[in-house]
Amino acid sequence: MIDEQKLVAAAQGGDLPAFNQLVLHYQGLAYNVAYRVMGTQDGAADATQDAFLKAYKGLHSFRGGHFKSWLLRIVTNTCYDHLRALKRRPTTDLEDLLVDPDHSWRVLDPAEGPAEHAERLELGDLLQWAIAQLPPDQRAVVVLSDIQGLSYEEISEVMDTSLGTVKSRLSRARAKLRHSLQARQELLPPQYRLTDGFPS
Amino acid sequence: MTFSPHSGARFEISDELLSAYVDGQVTAAERQRVEEAVAAAPEVAQRLHGLQMTVALLRQASPAPVPRAFVLSEQQVLASGGRVAGARAPSFFTRLLDALTPIMPLATAAVAAVLVLAVGLATWPRQNVYELASAPQEIALAPAPAGEMERAGPPPQATVVVEMAVEAAPADGPATPAEDQEAAVAGGEAVTETAMAAMAAPEPIPTPTPAPAEGEGEERAIQSRVIEESPTTLRVFAPTPTPAEEQDAAMAAQEAITETAMAAKAAPEPTPPPPPASVEEENAAVAAEEGITETAMAAQIAPETAPAAEENLPALTEEDAAGAAQPAAEEDARPAARLRPLIYGLVGLLALMMATTLLLRRRSAR
Numbered sequence: 001m002i003d004e005q006k007l008v009a010a011a012q013g014g015d016l017p018a019f020n021q022l023v024l025h026y027q028g029l030a031y032n033v034a035y036r037v038m039g040t041q042d043g044a045a046d047a048t049q050d051a052f053l054k055a056y057k058g059l060h061s062f063r064g065g066h067f068k069s070w071l072l073r074i075v076t077n078t079c080y081d082h083l084r085a086l087k088r089r090p091t092t093d094l095e096d097l098l099v100d101p102d103h104s105w106r107v108l109d110p111a112e113g114p115a116e117h118a119e120r121l122e123l124g125d126l127l128q129w130a131i132a133q134l135p136p137d138q139r140a141v142v143v144l145s146d147i148q149g150l151s152y153e154e155i156s157e158v159m160d161t162s163l164g165t166v167k168s169r170l171s172r173a174r175a176k177l178r179h180s181l182q183a184r185q186e187l188l189p190p191q192y193r194l195t196d197g198f199p200s
Numbered sequence: 201m202t203f204s205p206h207s208g209a210r211f212e213i214s215d216e217l218l219s220a221y222v223d224g225q226v227t228a229a230e231r232q233r234v235e236e237a238v239a240a241a242p243e244v245a246q247r248l249h250g251l252q253m254t255v256a257l258l259r260q261a262s263p264a265p266v267p268r269a270f271v272l273s274e275q276q277v278l279a280s281g282g283r284v285a286g287a288r289a290p291s292f293f294t295r296l297l298d299a300l301t302p303i304m305p306l307a308t309a310a311v312a313a314v315l316v317l318a319v320g321l322a323t324w325p326r327q328n329v330y331e332l333a334s335a336p337q338e339i340a341l342a343p344a345p346a347g348e349m350e351r352a353g354p355p356p357q358a359t360v361v362v363e364m365a366v367e368a369a370p371a372d373g374p375a376t377p378a379e380d381q382e383a384a385v386a387g388g389e390a391v392t393e394t395a396m397a398a399m400a401a402p403e404p405i406p407t408p409t410p411a412p413a414e415g416e417g418e419e420r421a422i423q424s425r426v427i428e429e430s431p432t433t434l435r436v437f438a439p440t441p442t443p444a445e446e447q448d449a450a451m452a453a454q455e456a457i458t459e460t461a462m463a464a465k466a467a468p469e470p471t472p473p474p475p476p477a478s479v480e481e482e483n484a485a486v487a488a489e490e491g492i493t494e495t496a497m498a499a500q501i502a503p504e505t506a507p508a509a510e511e512n513l514p515a516l517t518e519e520d521a522a523g524a525a526q527p528a529a530e531e532d533a534r535p536a537a538r539l540r541p542l543i544y545g546l547v548g549l550l551a552l553m554m555a556t557t558l559l560l561r562r563r564s565a566r
Contacts, residue, residue, distance in 0.1 A: 013285060014284055015285055016272060016277060016284045023271050028263070030270070031264065036261075041267060044264075045270075053276065057280065127261050146255050146258035147261050152225050167219065167220055168216055171218075171219035172215075177254050178250050178254045181254060192253055192256065192257050192260075
């Protein structure tokens with residue numbers, strides 16, 4: 001367990017190794033949020049690296065509180081900036097970018113059978129596609145809540161919005177996801193099919 | 201907000217409330233309200249089920265493995281303007297190289313484009329003049345030499361300078377420059393009269409008269425030279441004359457020349473004090489300008505007179521075309537000469553920039 005406050009204080013004094021310990025601790029979370037919001041491995045890596053650099057340079061503005069929430073706010077805002085930049089000079093279809101066929105999680109897990117592996121890949125692609133249909137603010141809320149498991153309070157701190165806004169954004173995001181997944185329910189595992197008892 | 205017609209307004213449960221219920225983010229009263237609605241209204245129960253399945257699916261999403269460590273290097277932080285305790289700030293030279301690295305290839309390409317443009321500008325005008333000089337069926341009137349152009353002041357659009365080589369009478373003594381100028385003015389007027397006469401009397405004259413003997417000592421030659429001083433070429437289109445027409449026109453011209461010579465000779469009296477040289481030159485230029493206009497009109501309107509003009513012109517035109525080709529080429533070679541230092545400079549700069557780009561690329565590869 002790291003002493004977060006101590007490391008933050010040291011990093012604020014220009015101690016780069018101390019900040020790098022924080023990086024190593026939070027890089028998995030930061031990268032996963034960036035990956036779900038950005039949709040591609042390269043885009044997520046760029047956004048994550050950029051966010052950590054911004055965080056180090058902006059540490060003087062951190063006035064205490066939850067470092068994790070403060071860091072994730074920088075990550076999500078950096079993702080928004082990168083998405084805006086991508087929209088200004090699109091090189092390929094953004095929707096295509098949001099499903100990355102070369103992501104390293106496709107590597108076969110030795111403990112996983114071929115059928116499970118294929119099922120996991122299909123489900124991962126389907127979820128990423130469905131998330132990509134959402135606007136960026138709803139995308140971030142649903143990723144933070146349903147994939148990263150943050151509480152409403154933490155999300156409101158990360159997004160710098162009220163609890164009510166978090167609730168409504170999450171509700172709208174889930175409703176859209178439900179419709180997107182329902183449209184491709186044949187790709188879902190049987191236990192997750194939404195047809196049974198689900199109004200069309 | 202969702203309203204169920206089957207279950208009534210009592211079970212009106214919004215998506216937002218159901219979503220919060222799934223997350224356990226509701227008050228006790230809200231929880232009780234949702235549970236009552238789910239128990240009483242199958243539609244609310246189905247919506248809740250769909251929402252729960254969606255959230256469960258999202259929670260099944262595998263975490264993405266981190267492709268690399270995102271730890272920051274000292275160089276990364278310093279290059280972005282950050283501060284690292286105990287680290288030395290990069291030197292000015294290092295920061296300059298860092299700043300130049302991304303823009304150098306673009307700047308090199310821009311210099312190459314300017315170089316190509318300069319070479320194009322230096323070579324284009326000369327080709328243009330050669331094309332014009334070799335145009336057939338046109339009387340190409342070459343620009344006057346630079347000296348004449350300077351004397352004439354700012355060039356009009358087209359000027360006919362009529363040179364009259366008039367030998368002054370022995371009593372008059374050698375002609376002064378002022379007298380020469382006046383003679384030129386008179387000559388210009390005479391040419392104008394010639395053209396008008398040719399227009400007014402297009403009928404053929406039976407026999408051509410040779411050069412009058414009485415004027416032999418006084419006038420040796422009258423030459424009309426049409427010189428174009430403007431950059432554009434004055435083109436006089438004339439139909440090919442028949443021999444008879446040539447004779448007629450030559451005679452008419454000769455008569456006019458004789459009158460001109462007489463007029464020049466008949467005015468030996470002292471003239472009023474000559475105006476300053478510049479005024480004289482202006483007068484000459486104006487008279488000559490009028491002359492060319494009228495001569496050109498005459499040549500176009502009365503084709504009969506064209507042979508007469510051509511009799512005088514061919515020798516002059518060929519001579520001028522040959523003589524003026526050289527100054528014309530020199531004139532047009534001037535832009536190339538002016539651009540040469542620029543081109544050499546650009547070539548040097550381009551070589552320097554290409555070398556710098558290669559060095560910067562090697563540096564960033566390290």
